[in-house]
Amino acid sequence: MRLPPLPSFAAVLLILAGCAPTPAPVADASMSTATHDHAAGHADHAGMPVMAAPGPTTTASVYQLPGDWRDQNDEFRPLSSLAGRPQVVAFVYTHCSFACPRIVARMKEIEGRAAGSDVGLVLVSIDPERDTPERLATYAASTRLNPERWTLLNGSDDQILELAVLLGVQYRAAGDGEFAHTNALILLDENGAPTFRLDGLDADVGPIVDRVALRSP
Amino acid sequence: MLRLASSLPLVLLLASTPAVGAQEGDSRQAAAVAVPAGSYRPLLVTGDGAVSVEPFRLDAMAVTRGDFLAFVAAHPEWRRNTAPELFVDEGYLAGWPSDLDAGEGLDRPVTEVSWFAARAFCAAHGGRLPTTDEWEYAASLPEPGWDPADRPALHARFLALHQQRPGPDALPAVGRTVRNQLGVWDLHGVIHEWTADFNNQMLTGAGRDDRGLDRELFCAAGSVGVPDPSDYAGFLRSAHRASLDGSRGGLLLGFRCAYPT
Numbered sequence: 001m002r003l004p005p006l007p008s009f010a011a012v013l014l015i016l017a018g019c020a021p022t023p024a025p026v027a028d029a030s031m032s033t034a035t036h037d038h039a040a041g042h043a044d045h046a047g048m049p050v051m052a053a054p055g056p057t058t059t060a061s062v063y064q065l066p067g068d069w070r071d072q073n074d075e076f077r078p079l080s081s082l083a084g085r086p087q088v089v090a091f092v093y094t095h096c097s098f099a100c101p102r103i104v105a106r107m108k109e110i111e112g113r114a115a116g117s118d119v120g121l122v123l124v125s126i127d128p129e130r131d132t133p134e135r136l137a138t139y140a141a142s143t144r145l146n147p148e149r150w151t152l153l154n155g156s157d158d159q160i161l162e163l164a165v166l167l168g169v170q171y172r173a174a175g176d177g178e179f180a181h182t183n184a185l186i187l188l189d190e191n192g193a194p195t196f197r198l199d200g201l202d203a204d205v206g207p208i209v210d211r212v213a214l215r216s217p
Numbered sequence: 218m219l220r221l222a223s224s225l226p227l228v229l230l231l232a233s234t235p236a237v238g239a240q241e242g243d244s245r246q247a248a249a250v251a252v253p254a255g256s257y258r259p260l261l262v263t264g265d266g267a268v269s270v271e272p273f274r275l276d277a278m279a280v281t282r283g284d285f286l287a288f289v290a291a292h293p294e295w296r297r298n299t300a301p302e303l304f305v306d307e308g309y310l311a312g313w314p315s316d317l318d319a320g321e322g323l324d325r326p327v328t329e330v331s332w333f334a335a336r337a338f339c340a341a342h343g344g345r346l347p348t349t350d351e352w353e354y355a356a357s358l359p360e361p362g363w364d365p366a367d368r369p370a371l372h373a374r375f376l377a378l379h380q381q382r383p384g385p386d387a388l389p390a391v392g393r394t395v396r397n398q399l400g401v402w403d404l405h406g407v408i409h410e411w412t413a414d415f416n417n418q419m420l421t422g423a424g425r426d427d428r429g430l431d432r433e434l435f436c437a438a439g440s441v442g443v444p445d446p447s448d449y450a451g452f453l454r455s456a457h458r459a460s461l462d463g464s465r466g467g468l469l470l471g472f473r474c475a476y477p478t
Contacts, residue, residue, distance in 0.1 A: 060303040165332065165416045165463035166303065172417045 062166045063192030067159035072140045072152040074133035079163075079192065082151065085118040086212045087188045091160075091169045091181055093127035094139040099183050102201045104143060106185065110205050110212070111149055119212040121145075123152045126160055126171040126179055167194060187211060245284075245342045246476045249274035250400050257357040258368070259350070260451040270354040275347060276473035278391035278402045279410065280338060283323030285310075285330065288338050290317060295337055304333035306465045324390040326408050326471040332463035335411045339474035346413040347475035349458065353451070356404040358397045365398075368447070375450040378406030385468035405450065411472040415458045 063079040071077045088110055092100040107121045125131035131139075136152040139145075145152070155163075164171060171181035187196040187208050196211055198204075252275050256267040289296045289310075297309055297316040308329050314320050319327075330338075332346075339345050347355070356375075359365050363374065378395060392402045404410075412418070445451070461470075 060301070062303065064301060064303045161414070161416075162333070162463075170417050172414075 059193055061192035062163060062188065062194065065159070065162055065166070067155055067162075069153045069155040069159060070133045071154070072133055072136035072147075072150075074137075077151065077153065082120065082122065082188070083192055084190055085120050086190055087120045087122050087151075087192075088208060088212075089122045089124060089167065089186045089188060090184065091124045091126050091164060091167075091171055093125055093179055093181075094131050094135060095127065095177060096179065099181075099201060103183060103185070104145075106201075106205050110185075110208050111146070113205070113209040114213045117212045117214070119149070121150045123150070124160065124163060125152065125154055126164075126181055128154050128157065128160065168197070245276065245474065246274065246344060248277065249344075249474075249476050250277045251478065252351070252355055252399060252401075255354060257350075257354040258445065259353060260445060260448055260455050268350055268354075270350050272478045273347070273351055274344075274476040274478055275351070275355055275401055276344075276475075277400055279326035279408060279471045279473045280335075281324050281391055282313075282319040282327045285327040285338065286317070286319040286323065288341060292337070292341065295334055300334065304464060305331045308466055309334065312468075322388075322390070325388045326391055326403075328385065328388070328408060328468055328471045329466040330411075330471065331466050332411050332415065332461070334466070335472040336413075339472075342474060344474035344476040346411055346472060348414050349412040349418045351475055352404075352410060352412050353454075355397070355399065355401050358399055358401075360395055361398050363398075372445075372447045372450065375405045375448075379450045379453065382406045382469075388469075408469050408471045409454065409457050409467070411461075411470065412458070415461050416463065418455065418458055 061083075063083055065079055067079070069077045069079065088107055090103045090107060092103055094100075104123070107123075110119065111121060123136075125136065131152075131154055133154050136154060140147070140150060140152055160171075167184075167186050169182045169184055169186070171179055174180050183199065183201050185198040185203075185205070185208060186194050189195050196208060198208060252270075252273050254270060254272045256269045258266045259268050293299060294301075297305075297311075297313065299316075300309060309331060310316070310319075310329050312320070312329055336346055357371075359371050359374070363371060365371070383389065388407065389403075394403045394407055395405060396402045397404065461467075
């Protein structure tokens with residue numbers, strides 16, 4: 001059963017200056033042209049913000065995605081190997097010095113607060129060229145990521161793109177070795193279907209903890 | 218490019234027969250237009266505004282219902298009744314009388330196809346979806362006789378084409394509206410088209426602030442893209458892409474494929 005798209009996920013406006021976004025819904029992609037006439041009365045668009053909103057996601061298992069992912073142990077890990085326990089997924093890159101450490105810290109917080117559960121934590125690298133399995137292993141060691149819980153994945157550009165599209169995560173190379181990317185934590189159930197999502201680096205991880213804490217390891 | 222017009226019936230014939238992969242790929246790819254390296258000014262402009270595009274080949278016309286029918290005939294896993302829930306939704310090819318009957322108008326652009334289905338079609342033909350930059354670059358090129366440097370005139374032209382576009386029940390056959398100077402048809406005023414990185418096109422900066430990207434990005438000085446307010450059709454396309462979900466198609470959303478040079 002597919003969830004209906006939420007209007008807030010389709011909000012885009014145009015910015016010339018200012019930092020106070022006022023989202024407005026964008027017409028559904030399948031609407032007829034009769035309701036698509038935007039030409040009238042838009043001279044006042046100047047000064048409104050452009051905002052990239054998180055996209056809608058599937059409700060089916062993303063583990064159906066094919067692909068030879070490799071983990072930090074340089075072992076082949078089809079996504080289906082993540083099944084059997086809930087997984088908290090984030091898209092990061094190890095050379096990220098700003099947002100990603102915060103993301104990992106929040107995932108560690110989930111790990112700590114849900115220590116009685118079987119939750120797993122997955123980091124998908126959006127920088128597969130530099131984040132080789134060996135690099136992922138080094139990063140996992142230096143960041144002290146428990147190998148019983150944490151999976152770090154290296155995949156092809158296509159694989160990453162497909163998974164990101166399914167999970168509503170955006171990322172783009174910003175040019176100087178940095179990437180812009182959505183700071184989201186996505187909870188997958190034991191079958192790999194996304195069931196919850198936290199956006200922004202400051203969001204409280206409580207709701208994810210609550211959802212996984214009931215499960216025993 | 219007159220060669221394309223005479224090869225179109227052959228392309229359609231080949232596309233309408235159940236074909237093995239190599240034959241599918243050869244005929245479409247051979248008919249594709251060579252797009253030379255160039256640059257264009259995207260809607261959200263940063264720095265000096267120019268984005269370069271490497272050479273590639275692009276379908277002169279959008280993928281048709283007939284093309285897609287041949288594809289699902291040869292690839293049962295992409296038929297309406299059997300395609301995975303992950304990759305399509307209830308609207309997938311909903312307008313077709315049945316999963317192997319595309320109805321009338323086989324030379325109209327196929328719509329109601331998801332990004333995943335479009336990718337699979339292009340891959341089966343030795344190609345891929347164009348990137349947003351590639352597609353927009355091709356779309357920025359004028360028709361013969363128009364001055365490519367006169368952006369205001371071109372923006373007005375593209376907007377006029379967009380405003381005249383037909384509804385989903387009146388889509389013309391491909392290759393019937395406007396052809397640009399490279400020989401690429403119907404990039405304005407017919408359908409929206411999938412791109413490979415539709416999902417990533419709204420990000421313009423490094424987003425290094427320690428707050429959620431969707432709230433903080435456009436407050437980061439130096440990384441904000443400044444949109445060109447005269448390119449309203451470009452804004453509409455950009456906004457439309459931002460609303461898309463890769464598993465859902467749309468009545469006015471189709472695609473064409475890109476290929477290596």
